[in-house]
Amino acid sequence: MILKNLFKWRHFEKKIILLNVRWYLRYALSYRDLEEMMLERGIKVDHTTIYRWVQRYSPEIEKRCRSHLRPTNDSYRVDETYIKVKGKWKYLYRAVDSQGNTIDFILRAKRDTKAAKRFFRKALKASHTSTPRVITVDKNRAYPAAIKELKEEGFLPETCEVRQIKYLNNIVEQDHRFIKRRVKPGLGFQSFHTAWRTLRGYETMHMIRKGSVEKNLKEKSKCLILLNMYLYSVKN
Secondary structure, eight states: OOGGGTTTTOSSOHHHHHHHHHHHHHSSOOHHHHHHHHHHTTOOOOHHHHHHHHHHHHHHHHHHHHTTBOOOOSEEEEEEEEEEETTEEEEEEEEEETTSOEEEEEEESOOSHHHHHHHHHHHHHOTTOOOOSEEEOOSOTHHHHHHHHHHHTTSSOTTOEEEOOGGGGHHHHHHHHHHHHHHHHHTSBSSHHHHHHHHHHHHHHHHHHHTOBOGGGTTSOGGGHHHHHHHHOOOO
């Protein structure tokens, strides 16, 4: 979507909108916390409006960051963490490389071979990822089964090694913490769709925080103005 159309018909300035979106995605705040913080600044905005902003702009921010992520290396560390949606547990599949850079993520309803395959396919298609030399996983049997099938289908090279070494996966387990801290103030999500849109924002903020986005690109394209605002809280 053209950038100028992103804020069409909004009743608040885009800097106010993006400031709230940024704060919500970055810090352990609830929508009501932000409503109160805005009121202290003389801005009356309902918490449900802030919720709609997060739902609208989180995917846009992620989309604009995707093509500007730093390349990851060929050592994948894969794990999943639990996310509560409408009172039931869903699974956020995540992978980082050996340096802690985010490879990819996806929210799935089940913890099985099909879900693992879907995740690996998504990661392998990303423009910033490398073909894995080695994939470190936990004891979830779905991972080796999914990798085996992907090798048979030609999506992974036969030389790709799979290993189940717990201490090597500490890096991705620690990386989960940022996401879990963000989820807690919201006490879960009311729909899968809402969860996925919000998690895309959490993950993108985390990638920016870790330095995975090439900041030197921020002035090279108008489509990155949104990211520029997001990163620097709008100076203009």
